Amino acid sequence: MTVLVVTNDFPPRQGGIETFVRSLCDELPDPVVYTSHEPGDTAYDATLPFPVIRDRTSMLLPTARITKRAVLLLREYDADRVLFGAAAPLGLMGPALRRAGARRIVAMTHGHETWWAGVPGTRQALRRIGDAADTMTTVSSWCADRITPALSPAAVRRMRRLTPGVDTSRFFPNCGGEQVRKGLGLEGIPVVACVSRLIPRKGQDTLIRAWPHVLAAVPSAILLLVGGGTDRERLEDLALAVGVRSSVVFTGPVPWADIPPYVDAADVFAMPCRTRRLGLEPEALGIVTLEASATGKPVVVGDSGGAGDTVRHGETGYLVDPYNPAPTGVRIAELLTDPARARAMGAAGREWVRRDWSWSRSGAVLRELLDV
Structure with a gap:
């Protein structure tokens, strides 16, 4: 069961969300990553055990071109699951990917979706993202409390908490x-x-x-x-x-x-x-x-x-x-x-x-x- 991971947050770019998304890929049986261009990405991607497709832009946005590319990748790799590394704004591609054959869609939220939930316009967009996904995840109880009012009752019922983990084989006492x-x-x-x-x-x-x-x-x-x-x-x-x-x-x-x-x-x-x-x-x-x-x-x-x-x-x-x-x-x-x-x-x-x-x-x- 191939999972198409659509994300802007991926190494070699550094940050907590990047670590989160990258580490989750190791927990999936057959991931394919569609992400943005980053300096040094060719050398980094060559070390990975799964395919990474880089867009020519430095940031993926749910434009017609990028949505079409995501749909083509879904079909090319025979994927039927989609993981959005960050729900906003990429989750707006959810309906198009559903029509293309995605059976399950999970949209992860982090911190910036909390302000999407409080601003007119982006609030409505976040509601559409929640309705298009089978599950919208949150990293903390605080984030869940801030995002919930923007979502439909059905999307709220489907919400789940998904927290990052820690690699204790890398982080341990006396590790250097x-x-x-x-x-x-x-x-x-x-x-x-x-x-x-x-x-x-x-x-x-x-x-x-x-x-x-x-x-x-x-x-x-x-x-x-x-x-x-x-x-x-x-x-x-x-x-x-x-x-x-x-x-x-x-x-x-x-x-x-x-x-x-x-x-x-x-x-x-x-x-x-x-x-x-x-x-x-x-x-x-x-x-x-x-x-x-x-x-x-x-x-x-x-x-x-x-x-x-x-x-x-x-x-x-x-x-x-x-x-x-x-x-x-x-x-x-x-x-x-x-x-x-x-x-x-x-x-x-x-x-x-x-x-x-x-x-x-x-x-x-x-x-x-x-x-x-």
């Missing part, structure tokens, strides 16, 4: 952190890491503003910001203005395959993510937080959208107000100055992720929804 520390000259130094794109929603600026509070308790602590992004120059300027630039290390972009050791290099993982643009830009879940837990790290996470689903407050880490640097700094300092507590939270987080956040569990849910 010492080598990263050595390479960065951070051996024996308390390290707090944020592994994420450098964009305003992720809250790296809150960490920088919180850093004087951390240094007051742990003067040698280093803030390790792992990743690239449009916000780097602003963050560097902010670190200078706050007076902590010498205590903040920017790694720049890190390939997806090399990420686990950077997470492992931390004593504490922190990402005070926040909701922006009047609620239109939330953190839908935050898979990197779960990856940090799998690596045995205590986590400090901002209370935004569905991010609260990735931490058990007081057990695997702390949920903090992402707009208030001082309490964020206090929580980080607590963990750095109490290694026994930090280790206990990290161990609890790893056990929780191993039990409840496996890819095999997510794959089983998706196979059921696609009836494969």
Whole structure:
């Protein structure tokens, strides 16, 4: 039973949704991916055990040309199941693919569909997407609550939760952190890491503003910001203005395959993510937080959208107000100055992720929804 996966979110482009979609492909018996063009995609696609068809554009949209191409691929590969990696806007192709022979259609939602649900015009489009799919999935209870009012009663009844998993064979304690520390000259130094794109929603600026509070308790602590992004120059300027630039290390972009050791290099993982643009830009879940837990790290996470689903407050880490640097700094300092507590939270987080956040569990849910 071939599944046509239609998505803009696919490696070598990096991000949580990209990891989510790519990993789900491994859980399907016979996937075919139709996705957008990305620099470096030819070399990446050659490593995969299933076909990937790249459009000439850098973003798929439900235009007549792209819809026709998707229909042709459905027929060429004799596919009768369709998975939309993100429901909006690609799920608008659902009726055409149904007419072409798709027996089951699953449309995944993440964070941006929550603002589609609240804006006139896109709200109606999201309703059409929900009606065209056999199932619309959500990654968190928060996302489900925001999307449900935009859908028809029948589509709401068909909704299911489909969360990403964590590859605990990649993310585990001592998976290379010492080598990263050595390479960065951070051996024996308390390290707090944020592994994420450098964009305003992720809250790296809150960490920088919180850093004087951390240094007051742990003067040698280093803030390790792992990743690239449009916000780097602003963050560097902010670190200078706050007076902590010498205590903040920017790694720049890190390939997806090399990420686990950077997470492992931390004593504490922190990402005070926040909701922006009047609620239109939330953190839908935050898979990197779960990856940090799998690596045995205590986590400090901002209370935004569905991010609260990735931490058990007081057990695997702390949920903090992402707009208030001082309490964020206090929580980080607590963990750095109490290694026994930090280790206990990290161990609890790893056990929780191993039990409840496996890819095999997510794959089983998706196979059921696609009836494969």
